[in-house]
Amino acid sequence: xxxxxxxxxxxxxxxxxxxxxxxxxxxxxxxxxxxxxxxxxxxxxxxxxxxxxxxxxxxxxxxxxxxxxxxxxxxxxxxxxxxxxxxxxxxxxxxxxxxxxxxxxxxxxxxxxxxxxxxxxxxxxxxxxxxxxxxxxxxxxxxxxxxxxxxxxxxxxxxxxxxxxxxxxxxxxxxxxxxxxxxxxxxxxxxxxxxxxxxxxxxxxxxxxxxxxxxxxxxxxxxxxxxxxxxxxxxxxxxxxxxxx
Numbered sequence: 755x756x757x758x759x760x761x762x763x764x765x766x767x768x769x770x771x772x773x774x775x776x777x778x779x780x781x782x783x784x785x786x787x788x789x790x791x792x793x794x795x796x797x798x799x800x801x802x803x804x805x806x807x808x809x810x811x812x813x814x815x816x817x818x819x820x821x822x823x824x825x826x827x828x829x830x831x832x833x834x835x836x837x838x839x840x841x842x843x844x845x846x847x848x849x850x851x852x853x854x855x856x857x858x859x860x861x862x863x864x865x866x867x868x869x870x871x872x873x874x875x876x877x878x879x880x881x882x883x884x885x886x887x888x889x890x891x892x893x894x895x896x897x898x899x900x901x902x903x904x905x906x907x908x909x910x911x912x913x914x915x916x917x918x919x920x921x922x923x924x925x926x927x928x929x930x931x932x933x934x935x936x937x938x939x940x941x942x943x944x945x946x947x948x949x950x951x952x953x954x955x956x957x958x959x960x961x962x963x964x965x966x967x968x969x970x971x972x973x974x975x976x977x978x979x980x981x982x983x984x985x986x987x988x989x990x991x992x993x994x995x996x997x998x999x
Contacts, residue, residue, distance in 0.1 A: 760797065760809040761832070764822045765872065768796050771810045774871040778849040779834075781808070800834060823872035830867060830875045839864045839880035846878065886961045887954065889992060890985055894963075898948050902937045906930055910993040918998045945970045952980075960994075961985045967999075 765771035768786075775781040775798045784797040784807055799807040813819040825831065836842045843857060843866060854867040854875065863881040870876060889908055896904030915933055917925040927933045947969035954963045962984045969977045981999030985992050 758806045760807050762809045762811045763832075763870075763874070764813045764818055764825055765810045766813060766819070766822055768794050768810060768812055771871065772796060772798065775808070775810070778851050778871075779846065802835075802837070823874055825874055828875075830877050832874065833877045833879060836878060836880050839878065843878060884956070884961075885990070886956075886985070886987055889987070889990075890954075890961055890963065893985075893992060894949055894951070900941045900944075902934060902941060905937055906934060908992050909933060910988050910991040912988075913991075913993055913995065915995045916997070918996065920999075943972060945972055945974075957984070959986060961987075 763771075772783060772786070776783055779800070781798040781800055784799050785795060786797075787795045789795050793812070796810040797807045798810060813822050839857065843853075846868060847853070852869045854869065857864055857866040861882070863879050865877050865879040867875050868878055893905055893908040896902075896908070909930055911930055912928070913930060913933055915925070915927045915936070916923055925936060927936050947967070949965040949967050952964045952966060954961070956962070962982055964982050965980065967977070967979050967981065971977060979999045981997060983998070984994075984996045986994035
């Protein structure tokens with residue numbers, strides 16, 4: 755499955771860039787490997803980064819050198835997420851990082867624009883948590899733990915559920931009691947099960963997740979399938995669930 759591994763940032767000098775990102779932003783040096791004469795493969799990453807990293811690429815030639823500090827054409831093109839904006843904003847200021855503005859609260863979170871050592875603008879942002887995503891995560895965690903009561907705690911009394919496979923509805927319930935009966939049959943059907951979320955988003959008033967499901971049936975047979983689940987909400991609870999594969 756393809757995934758984003760590195761984003762290249764043009765720099766004038768490897769060592770000055772390493773010193774700035776590690777010393778001022780607290781990034782970790784992931785790799786520094788010599789390549790062709792005078793060239794190095796230098797990768798840094800924030801301490802909380804799980805996949806994508808920043809490749810520090812020394813500019814080669816006048817065209818690339820002219821783009822150092824102007825890689826995004828003057829607009830923010832790099833976004834550094836944090837789980838504690840106040841902590842990291844204060845730490846960056848103390849380390850001498852230049853901010854272009856005071857922190858501001860937006861619908862999507864708390865944000866402020868800062869510059870790296872070459873003047874590229876970055877967003878430091880603490881995303882505002884959507885309570886609907888947190889509720890879906892609770893539902894998924896209870897599902898994987900075979901916790902029927904935990905699943906029901908996330909559901910509206912009038913919850914509707916549909917499972918759609920190959921365009922045909924295979925199961926449908928209405929209300930918590932019918933959902934409970936179906937969920938209890940599912941508990942008996944599986945030894946283990948997991949839904950790995952590959953992507954998530956919002957479409958109008960619904961939240962969707964793309965998942966890779968893997969499970970082991972009570973018979974010992976392994977089952978794998980990919981699909982999408984969508985959720986609608988009422989009164990702070992899930993009122994509609996559609997699983998499609």
